[in-house]
Amino acid sequence: MPDGAPPRPAARAAPAAPPRRAGPARTLRDAAALVRAGLVAPEAEGAIARVAERYAIAVTPAVRALIAPADPADPIARQYVPHPEELATAPWEVSDPTADGPHSPVKGVVHRYPDRALLKPLLACPVYCRFCFRREVVGPEGGLLGEAELEAALDWFARTPAVREAILTGGDPLMLSPRRLGRILARLGAMAHIEVLRIHSRVPVADPERVTAALAEVLGGAGKPLFLCVHANHAREFSPAAGAALGRLAAAGVALLGQSVLLRGVNDSVEALEALFRAMLRHRVKPYYLHQLDRAPGTARFEVPVEEGRALLRALRGRVSGLAWPTYVQETPGGGGKVPLGPAFEAPAPGGG
Numbered sequence: 001m002p003d004g005a006p007p008r009p010a011a012r013a014a015p016a017a018p019p020r021r022a023g024p025a026r027t028l029r030d031a032a033a034l035v036r037a038g039l040v041a042p043e044a045e046g047a048i049a050r051v052a053e054r055y056a057i058a059v060t061p062a063v064r065a066l067i068a069p070a071d072p073a074d075p076i077a078r079q080y081v082p083h084p085e086e087l088a089t090a091p092w093e094v095s096d097p098t099a100d101g102p103h104s105p106v107k108g109v110v111h112r113y114p115d116r117a118l119l120k121p122l123l124a125c126p127v128y129c130r131f132c133f134r135r136e137v138v139g140p141e142g143g144l145l146g147e148a149e150l151e152a153a154l155d156w157f158a159r160t161p162a163v164r165e166a167i168l169t170g171g172d173p174l175m176l177s178p179r180r181l182g183r184i185l186a187r188l189g190a191m192a193h194i195e196v197l198r199i200h201s202r203v204p205v206a207d208p209e210r211v212t213a214a215l216a217e218v219l220g221g222a223g224k225p226l227f228l229c230v231h232a233n234h235a236r237e238f239s240p241a242a243g244a245a246l247g248r249l250a251a252a253g254v255a256l257l258g259q260s261v262l263l264r265g266v267n268d269s270v271e272a273l274e275a276l277f278r279a280m281l282r283h284r285v286k287p288y289y290l291h292q293l294d295r296a297p298g299t300a301r302f303e304v305p306v307e308e309g310r311a312l313l314r315a316l317r318g319r320v321s322g323l324a325w326p327t328y329v330q331e332t333p334g335g336g337g338k339v340p341l342g343p344a345f346e347a348p349a350p351g352g353g
């Protein structure tokens, strides 16, 4: 591995491509499938296969349908289709940018702030984003907590009364079956000190068919207020199917928030951010966070400098509703938590005028 990056666990090696079958479209999971779908040039297959040995790949049929393959700068493809530059790790890039490891009291739990804690029931996602800060640990075969581990994690929440909010993340918690997810939410919701439940997910935009009536019912019926924070970075991710999924969630009583990452070539213009946040509001999603990119290995092509991010937000202020305005935040490398990045504005001169 170049640049001292840790070797991937052997289990990351992509499984042999399944035989092609007629029938419903399937998630694309390796270089050959991406070439067949016209998303990767045949001459790049070898390099992409090497990326696949290190980082998981998944492009769902819903995402595939949003990509314009003829556009080399397509902002949807850029988020999900692997690129040979992922093989290069820049000197400043680190493996665990948010430093979750030292804040984990039991497996699957991260506790950094007194009143809230993360529960990661699994590390699989519907898609694998090329800029993901957890890219070295997420993957289709990874991280499902066993029964005993899940019990230990729930037991930690039960005996930690300072925690008022349980935040399910991963991986993507909506990859669990509605039954299993429902059991976890019911257990957390039954704890007197847990006031709020939160789930971070890309499923409503990346694999909206997973948001079935059964899943919406489980989320709406958790017994405590549930906030679903939807990860989306481009207005086009709000397809009609995604809109229907979000509508089912809203109808079930789920409060919807949006989180985005500021990404070069995806949403690094005032127009793209405005369209993204307006699309969120049209779907009852309140933009919550705009994240500065975490410097995970092989993600340098996505970085937008903080000063540029501040200038973009400054240009947005006044141009869009306050409802459309997210907090621009950055994780402190080393585990210090999230820091708002501004921009700062001058106080109006006293006395008006």
Ligand SMILES: *Cc1c(COP(=O)(O)O)cnc(C)c1O
Pocket: 098, 110, 111, 112, 113, 116, 117, 118, 167, 338
């Ligand atoms: C981001 C994060 C949270 C949630 O932070 P909010 O600012 O409340 O959204 C909680 N715990 C950890 C460890 C986090 O990284």
Ligand code: SF4
Pocket: 124, 125, 126, 127, 128, 129, 131, 132, 133, 134, 135, 138, 170, 171, 172, 202, 231
């Ligand atoms: S869905 Fe979230 S956790 Fe999964 S790859 Fe994308 S950014 Fe990472």
